[in-house]
Amino acid sequence: MNSAKLSHRSPTTDHGSQAFPKELASSVAISQSLEELGWIPRPKLLALRRLGIETVEDLLTHFPRRHEDRTEFPQFPREESDVPICLCGEVTKTSLRRFGGWRKIFEVTLQESNPNALSEPLVCRWFNLHYVQKMIATGQRMVVFGKPRLRGKRICMDHPEFEVIENDEEISIHFRRITPIYPATEGLSQRVLRGMIYRLLNELPSTDAGLERLTPSNLAKGERRDAIRAIHFPASWEARDAAHEHLVLTEFFAMQMLIASRRADASIRQGEKHCGAGALLDRLLKSLPFELTAAQSRVISEIRHDLAASHAMNRLLQGDVGSGKTAVAIAAMLLAVEGGYQAAFMAPTQILAEQHYDVLQRWLDPLGIRVALRTAARQEESGPLPLFEHAGNSERQEPQIIVGTHALLYDKVSFSKLGLVVVDEQHKFGVAQRAQLSAREPAPDVLVMTATPIPRTLTMTIYGDLDVSTID
The missing domain is CATH 3.40.50.300 (P-loop containing nucleotide triphosphate hydrolases)
Known part of the structure; x- marks a missing residue:
């Protein structure tokens, strides 16, 4: 399948993780509260708390659930598929259809960026999701992720995950790269969450304070700090896989150390002999x-x-x-x-x-x-429950x-x-x-x-x- 390639790629470092600009002079501490940063609005702080995220470390360890390769996109499909795919196109038409009284279908027609004579549009549909209608307009560029299905003569995606691509100074964070997709919540879009994490990674101090290696060097390659950067914004799929392996090994190693500590504590904890003759x-x-x-x-x-x-x-x-x-x-x-x-x-x-x-x-x-x-x-x-306590047996056994x-x-x-x-x-x-x-x-x-x-x-x-x- 031919792919539409995008020319710009973000710079990378020698160790394979994404290169982050150093123009931000301020730095944050790993244990610092997000509220102390001052640049996260209160509604977003409340949304983050619903995800159990309250500190800088919580946010940095809120790892992506998947990644999308937005450096290149396949052509729009002509057949349905059981495998979800990531596509990019321009919104050429939106429509709202009502049926059965209060029920609604909002449809968005997407066209490929570089269509040819054989290109077919993709129809994305959302049922009774009124907020989607307010987020999408004709002329916008969108990235959608879902399973294409054949509906009549049209290729459709029902309730796909989507993100509107805005041409601003932050476009390189969200587009033309391997892009992280996070567990999110109401009031916290992928774009906002991704931007917060990107900024935090930029503001990390030059030292490894709080992000020190937790595993022996012969168990996991690389540094934990680099792995956290690469799991969020990998320069390649190989770098993403290496970061994932490092973080998984680190988590299991930490769990084993905790278990060993508990076992050691239990072994030295004094008890009593609780065994009768039998x-x-x-x-x-x-x-x-x-x-x-x-x-x-x-x-x-x-x-x-x-x-x-x-x-x-x-x-x-x-x-x-x-x-x-x-x-x-x-x-x-x-x-x-x-x-x-x-x-x-x-x-x-x-x-x-x-x-x-x-x-x-x-x-x-x-x-x-x-x-x-x-x-x-x-x-x-x-056993017996006496109605009256006798003077010689005032205490129940x-x-x-x-x-x-x-x-x-x-x-x-x-x-x-x-x-x-x-x-x-x-x-x-x-x-x-x-x-x-x-x-x-x-x-x-x-x-x-x-x-x-x-x-x-x-x-x-x-x-x-x-x-x-x-x-x-």
């Missing part, structure tokens, strides 16, 4: 109408070893639905209870918490274990196992001697939620469970701070 566990296993599988017995032994250690347990238990994770969790809680400690069983929903509570009651009532339920809507305890939802995170649920925290379906809880329950002194043991299959490499990457047991 008499209660033996009584439970004898009362069950089935025998544990070899995998369940192996995992219980691993947990038992952790409970008997003086450092806090931090273990992930994964297994398919029906593999017997609940039985393993009950065994762990019985060991903690026999050691003289309380156990907390945390479920993501009230229904699941009530189901666990019913199972624990059936299994543990014959053993004399006191179980309580604590959710936002329901609070119950097993505390529950040994408490089952609940996020209600266990709040102060109204008190633990006098918490030794074990079990979190079911851990992927539905945030890290901060789990930490709030387990951040006690002395540190309780923590067992988190999931039925979501996690490949070994991914498990090591994301849950590297946890010991992993699998019921296979």
Whole structure:
């Protein structure tokens, strides 16, 4: 397919990233608030906050979701395609058609910049988007991105992404280059967002303060500062790919360092031994109408070893639905209870918490274990609930196992001697939620469970701070 080439290319540096002019004398700090810059209007600041962008670093690390090659454009298609393409043309006609009362179709006809006898116009259509009509006028040059479809005898794009190209001093930022396309929001156009980032890159100080390399030199090539420049305004697709690789490796390396730090902190955090002799566990296993599988017995032994250690347990238990994770969790809680400690069983929903509570009651009532339920809507305890307190028994015994939802995170649920925290379906809880329950002194043991299959490499990457047991 022939392409319409545009002659001007932005200058590049030797390392492959876009060359940025140095005429701006002022410089910004990476940690500086965008509001302190003074040149971003307040409505744009509010729009940026909706994207979670409040500092210079936030904006510089708001990476493009894709790039468009606006150095050259293909000819307008004559057939439809399932692959979205980027096209540029001049608006030759606009029209607004109404149908069905209040419904509207706004159509824009685009013509190629250098048409020939075989060139066909492209019709872009938007349904009930009134603001688009105010943004496009005849004679403007537009870049559109979408899937061409054959509608009758016309080639159309329905609801394409578009950008009006204005011939001003900033045209080199948005046109005749590999152009970044960002996640945006209402009140913040691609043009405005791209211009802000371009200006910030110009105003960065000459030092690498705040943008230092985070990875070893043998892991990622180049500097982080150059990678951030190149991911926004790459001089070539190769430079874009190299910057993307550098930033991905940097992010994974930082995540691994954080996980290693958490693991190191957990290993030196002092805890207590929360393991009993196992008499209660033996009584439970004898009362069950089935025998544990070899995998369940192996995992219980691993947990038992952790409970008997003086450092806090931090273990992930994964297994398919029906593999017997609940039985393993009950065994762990019985060991903690026999050691003289309380156990907390945390479920993501009230229904699941009530189901666990019913199972624990059936299994543990014959053993004399006191179980309580604590959710936002329901609070119950097993065992006798006397109507009158007697003089010699004025204090109710505390529950040994408490089952609940996020209600266990709040102060109204008190633990006098918490030794074990079990979190079911851990992927539905945030890290901060789990930490709030387990951040006690002395540190309780923590067992988190999931039925979501996690490949070994991914498990090591994301849950590297946890010991992993699998019921296979």
